[in-house]
Amino acid sequence: MKTPLTTWVPGAAGSHFDVDNLPYGVFSQPGEEPRVGVRVGDFVLDLAPVAAAEMLDVHHVFEERSLNALMAEGRTVRESVRRWVTGLLTEDPERDLVEPHLVPLTDVTLHLPVEVADYVDFYASEHHATNVGRIFRPDGEALLPNWKHLPVGYHGRAGTVVASGTPVVRPTGQRPGGGFGPSARLDVEAELGFVVGTASELGTPVPYHAFADHVFGVVGLNDWSARDIQAWEYVPLGPFLGKSFATSVSPWVTPIEALDAAWVDLPGQDPEPLPYLGPGETKGLDIDVEIVVNGDVISRPPYRTMYWSPAQMLAHLTVNGASVRTGDLYGSGTISGPEPDQRGSLLEIGWGEETAFLADGDEVTLRYTAPGTGGGRIALGDVTGRVEPARG
Amino acid sequence: MKTPLTTWVPGAAGSHFDVDNLPYGVFSQPGEEPRVGVRVGDFVLDLAPVAAAEMLDVHHVFEERSLNALMAEGRTVRESVRRWVTGLLTEDPERDLVEPHLVPLTDVTLHLPVEVADYVDFYASEHHATNVGRIFRPDGEALLPNWKHLPVGYHGRAGTVVASGTPVVRPTGQRPGGGFGPSARLDVEAELGFVVGTASELGTPVPYHAFADHVFGVVGLNDWSARDIQAWEYVPLGPFLGKSFATSVSPWVTPIEALDAAWVDLPGQDPEPLPYLGPGETKGLDIDVEIVVNGDVISRPPYRTMYWSPAQMLAHLTVNGASVRTGDLYGSGTISGPEPDQRGSLLEIGWGEETAFLADGDEVTLRYTAPGTGGGRIALGDVTGRVEPARG
Numbered sequence: 009m010k011t012p013l014t015t016w017v018p019g020a021a022g023s024h025f026d027v028d029n030l031p032y033g034v035f036s037q038p039g040e041e042p043r044v045g046v047r048v049g050d051f052v053l054d055l056a057p058v059a060a061a062e063m064l065d066v067h068h069v070f071e072e073r074s075l076n077a078l079m080a081e082g083r084t085v086r087e088s089v090r091r092w093v094t095g096l097l098t099e100d101p102e103r104d105l106v107e108p109h110l111v112p113l114t115d116v117t118l119h120l121p122v123e124v125a126d127y128v129d130f131y132a133s134e135h136h137a138t139n140v141g142r143i144f145r146p147d148g149e150a151l152l153p154n155w156k157h158l159p160v161g162y163h164g165r166a167g168t169v170v171a172s173g174t175p176v177v178r179p180t181g182q183r184p185g186g187g188f189g190p191s192a193r194l195d196v197e198a199e200l201g202f203v204v205g206t207a208s209e210l211g212t213p214v215p216y217h218a219f220a221d222h223v224f225g226v227v228g229l230n231d232w233s234a235r236d237i238q239a240w241e242y243v244p245l246g247p248f249l250g251k252s253f254a255t256s257v258s259p260w261v262t263p264i265e266a267l268d269a270a271w272v273d274l275p276g277q278d279p280e281p282l283p284y285l286g287p288g289e290t291k292g293l294d295i296d297v298e299i300v301v302n303g304d305v306i307s308r309p310p311y312r313t314m315y316w317s318p319a320q321m322l323a324h325l326t327v328n329g330a331s332v333r334t335g336d337l338y339g340s341g342t343i344s345g346p347e348p349d350q351r352g353s354l355l356e357i358g359w360g361e362e363t364a365f366l367a368d369g370d371e372v373t374l375r376y377t378a379p380g381t382g383g384g385r386i387a388l389g390d391v392t393g394r395v396e397p398a399r400g
Numbered sequence: 401m402k403t404p405l406t407t408w409v410p411g412a413a414g415s416h417f418d419v420d421n422l423p424y425g426v427f428s429q430p431g432e433e434p435r436v437g438v439r440v441g442d443f444v445l446d447l448a449p450v451a452a453a454e455m456l457d458v459h460h461v462f463e464e465r466s467l468n469a470l471m472a473e474g475r476t477v478r479e480s481v482r483r484w485v486t487g488l489l490t491e492d493p494e495r496d497l498v499e500p501h502l503v504p505l506t507d508v509t510l511h512l513p514v515e516v517a518d519y520v521d522f523y524a525s526e527h528h529a530t531n532v533g534r535i536f537r538p539d540g541e542a543l544l545p546n547w548k549h550l551p552v553g554y555h556g557r558a559g560t561v562v563a564s565g566t567p568v569v570r571p572t573g574q575r576p577g578g579g580f581g582p583s584a585r586l587d588v589e590a591e592l593g594f595v596v597g598t599a600s601e602l603g604t605p606v607p608y609h610a611f612a613d614h615v616f617g618v619v620g621l622n623d624w625s626a627r628d629i630q631a632w633e634y635v636p637l638g639p640f641l642g643k644s645f646a647t648s649v650s651p652w653v654t655p656i657e658a659l660d661a662a663w664v665d666l667p668g669q670d671p672e673p674l675p676y677l678g679p680g681e682t683k684g685l686d687i688d689v690e691i692v693v694n695g696d697v698i699s700r701p702p703y704r705t706m707y708w709s710p711a712q713m714l715a716h717l718t719v720n721g722a723s724v725r726t727g728d729l730y731g732s733g734t735i736s737g738p739e740p741d742q743r744g745s746l747l748e749i750g751w752g753e754e755t756a757f758l759a760d761g762d763e764v765t766l767r768y769t770a771p772g773t774g775g776g777r778i779a780l781g782d783v784t785g786r787v788e789p790a791r792g
Binding site: 039042058122126128131152154157159161162163165166167168170178180181182186187210211212213234237240241243244245246247248249250252253255279284324325327328329330331332333334353387399400 | 517518520521523544546549550552553555556557558559560562568569570571573574578580584590602603605628629633634635636637638639640642643644645646671673676716718719720721722723724725728762792
C-alpha cells in the first residue's frame, strides 16, 4: 500500500475531500464567468490561473464553463492533470503559488459541471427491478424475460439535467385514465451517474474492458420521477414526461482514479451473460448512498449490490455501433439493496402507498461515500433539490 | 393570392427549389470550413460573404458549422432573413453582388445541418400504430388505452443523428431469447422531423399556439430500426439499441414559412383531447412522402393522414415543464396512411414477413414534396442511406 500523501490545505487532511478525492466542478464568484475548479477540503482550487502560471499546455481547458474540454483530452491527460493537482496540494514549495487561488466554498456558486450530450438511464439493480415488478404486477413474474440477459436502459432528456440545488417544480400532466393535474406521486431515484470523457466512433462498439479509457468520472444522480404520469404514458415506448422534467446531478465529478480502492465483485450473474458483457469480470463500486428527506436519513442503498456493472452498461450501450460523445451521461438506475431500509425510491419504501411520495417544500439530499485510496473514505458531491408547487 | 416572385437564378423558377422554398443547410467546398447556405434551384447560395458585404447585423450566424446560431436568433430574425434572401434572389440589382456566391450543388459537400440537442420520437400516425398493434398483438386491441389521449413519444439518441448520405452499418445485438448477431430485421421509418429554434424555460410549458414561435423548420427523417433487437429489449422501458445506431435527416431544413400553403385539417380526434392539446385546432401538413428502395418507389405515405399535429406534439413534450433548446429535434413517428401502398415502414409493408427487411447494399431514399406558396410544389431535402454489412 502506498503511503498516503499529506496535504497542506487547512482542514482537508482526513476529511471526505482529502487529496485522494479531488473531484472537478464548475464554479463562479460574483461578477465572474464560471470556470473549472477542483475541490479540496472546504475550498475550491481555481485551476486556470495556476495552470497558466505553470505554463501547463492544457491550461485553456480550465477556463471553460464545463468540464467537457478537459474530459475530451482523454485518459492520459486526465491522469497527468490529477498527478499535477495532487503535487500542487501536497508539496510545500507549491504552497506560495497555490494558496492565493484557494477559494472558500462558501464564496462560490457551483454550476452544472458537464454539458450533457446524451443521457441514458439504466435499470441495473435486481432488487429495484424485482420490487417494482412485485408492486405493479403482483400476480406475474417479478423480473421480465430480458432482464438478466441485458442491462435494460432507455434515453432520457439531456436538456433537463440540472445542477444540485436547482428547485424541482412539481410536474403537471396526464394521469391514468386521462385525468390531468399536478403529479400526486412525485418520487426520487437514488442513482450513480457515469460521465463519458473520450468519444467513440459511430459503428464501433466500446468493449467492456475499455471502460476507464472512455469514462472520466462519476456523479451522484437523482432521477426525479412522477409515477402517475409515468404509469399512464409508458406502454409501449417507455418513460417520457414522467422523467423529463428534471434530473439532478452533483456539482462534483469524481474522477475514476479516485475510486481505485472502491472496486468490488458484484453479487454474480446467472445466466452467464454474452461475451460482449465480459462474464465473470463484473466489478462494481462499494459506494454507500444515503437518502435524506427534510434532514432525516430514510434509506441507505448500497451500490455494491447492483446486478449489472458500469463497464457492462457502456458495452451494451454501444454494442449496436452507437457512438458515445464527450459529456454523455449514463445512470445506473435506482440503487436498491436487498433489505427494506436499502431501497432507492419512495415507491419501494412506501410499497406503492400514495402517502409515501413527496410534498411541496420537501427537500431531498442524496449523499455518497466510498473507500478512498488513502485509507479513509471519500465523498461524492451531494445531490439536493427542493420541491416547488406546480405552476399555472 | 400573392403574385409569385420570379427568380433570376438559372433553372430555379418552377423547380422544387424555387424562391418559395429556400431551405437552409450547411455545406463546404474542398479545403474550406463548413458554413451556412441556402438552396435555390441546383445551387447553394453562400450566405456569409453576401451578408458581410450587405452589413447584415447577424452575418456571423452564417459562418457557423450548424444552423443553431441562426435558429437561436428567434422567429423575427428568421422571418427577416427569409425576406432578405428572397430579395437577393429576385431583384435584378442584387444579381451582380449575389451571383458570384452561387455554388453549384455538385461542387459542395452537405453536412448535418443542426447540432442536435435532444431528439424525441413520437408515434403520431393512427394507421401506423394500428398496423403495428395488429402485427404484434393479433388477438388484442390494436391501439393501447393511452394512444388517443396523448401523443405517445420517447427520447432517442441525439448523438447518432446523421446527415443524409451517411452509410448505415447493420447493427449487431441481442435478439429475442438472448441470441446474438447482426440484425435480420433492419427497417426504415419514414418520418417528418421538427427542429426547434427558440428555447423555452425549465418549468414553463410551450402552449400549442406558440408552435411557430419555437419551431424553426422541418426535415425529412429516417428512423432506422432493428426490429429483432427492439422486440427483445423494449419491455418495459421502450426502444433503445433497436433505434440508437442511426437516424438520418435531410441536409436541408425547410423553414416553417415555406410551408404556409401546406397546412390542412387533420382527420379529426375522438375523444376530444385535453385543453392543453388545443382540441379542434389540429392542423397538419399536406406533405407527400415517397419511400424509394434501390430506385423503386415502394410506398407513398401522406403526412395529412396523421392523428396528432406538430403543435400538439410540442405542447405535450413540454406540459410537464420540460424545456426545449435550440437544436432540439422531434420526429412525427412513422407516417402511414390508410391504404396498403401508403405504409411508412417495411414491417407494415411486408406485414411482419422476414423477407421484407433490408439486405446489405440496399439504398433507401425518402423524398418529400408539399404545396409551395408560389402555386407549384416544393421539395424537402431527400434523406438517403445505404446499408453496410455488420462489422466484427
